[in-house]
Amino acid sequence: MASSAIKSGALVSLEEIHPSSPFFKQGASLRVTGKLQEYSVETAIAIVIDGNANLKINTQHLRDLSFRVGSVYQFIGELLIQPDNEAILQARVGRNVDGIDLNLYHQSLQLLRQFQADHLSTP
Amino acid sequence: MDQRHRLYNTYVKLLAFDLLSLTQTPSHSFSEAISFSRKGTLLSRIETVGTVTYRELKPGKFLKFAIDDGTGCISCVLWLNHFSSTYFARRSPPDVRLIAEAANRFVAEIRLGSVARVRGRITNYRGVVQITVSDVIVERDPNAETLHWLHCISLARKCYDVGTPNK
Numbered sequence: 001m002a003s004s005a006i007k008s009g010a011l012v013s014l015e016e017i018h019p020s021s022p023f024f025k026q027g028a029s030l031r032v033t034g035k036l037q038e039y040s041v042e043t044a045i046a047i048v049i050d051g052n053a054n055l056k057i058n059t060q061h062l063r064d065l066s067f068r069v070g071s072v073y074q075f076i077g078e079l080l081i082q083p084d085n086e087a088i089l090q091a092r093v094g095r096n097v098d099g100i101d102l103n104l105y106h107q108s109l110q111l112l113r114q115f116q117a118d119h120l121s122t123p
Numbered sequence: 124m125d126q127r128h129r130l131y132n133t134y135v136k137l138l139a140f141d142l143l144s145l146t147q148t149p150s151h152s153f154s155e156a157i158s159f160s161r162k163g164t165l166l167s168r169i170e171t172v173g174t175v176t177y178r179e180l181k182p183g184k185f186l187k188f189a190i191d192d193g194t195g196c197i198s199c200v201l202w203l204n205h206f207s208s209t210y211f212a213r214r215s216p217p218d219v220r221l222i223a224e225a226a227n228r229f230v231a232e233i234r235l236g237s238v239a240r241v242r243g244r245i246t247n248y249r250g251v252v253q254i255t256v257s258d259v260i261v262e263r264d265p266n267a268e269t270l271h272w273l274h275c276i277s278l279a280r281k282c283y284d285v286g287t288p289n290k
Contacts, residue, residue, distance in 0.1 A: 003270075006177045008139065019252040031174075031193055056150060065236075076176060093176055093236035097265035108269045115276045116140060118195060 009076035010111050014053035019085055026081050032089060033074045039067040048073060056088040065094050072097050126286060127165055134170040134242050139195030139277045142169060147247050159245050162287035169254060171197055172271035178235055186230050190198045190241055198253040199241055201226055217224040238262045
């Protein structure tokens, strides 16, 4: 079935997307969450921030999503690493997640990773 | 009821990576033909929450979609052939109409990018574990997925893994 070709977006925080990170791979499927700082209608490029980190998102393939600066969004897509080592996420789905508890989200990400690691080490 | 069957026929909350690692057991004399084993315990039904990242509709036949919960992608199939299949022909027509109406409501709600809570039977299609959907609710609360991860972890530690051979 074609859906088996759909890769799961690995849950990462924006600060983990940098050249020396294991997530920084061409075509890696990622899920990111951040506050919209800037959006260009002409280029369909959004910039989201979380803490000190930011990431460009290509939103050209997204439908039915309105962009409001200051709102929090979540995107799933593939990482495109450009020749100058700048990364941009080519989003295939996105949604407004205003009201998300980001502290809980980040803490839960860590718990999730620990749980997966424990599960893999116990057959 | 023996320990092996204590989670059978209840909607177990599993993360995608966990569901996709289940092993199918050979059919036996218990009520359902297919069951899946997780650390020695038999499962037949599951509840998942995640983002819809794939959608393929064949009207009158089925809706196939994928749920990405951040740990993996789960294939789901919602059957829409209520009025043409021999499986549904065995049930009473008013019941089949209700099931068909519910299924068609689900089709309208399952859209790319939406977050859905899906319940169904665990099945196998061409070697891949999938869900045959019985129920769908769209989750609008942005914290629903976070809470689902925490539920899955908590249930695994306090309930599903308790008394299993490897823990």
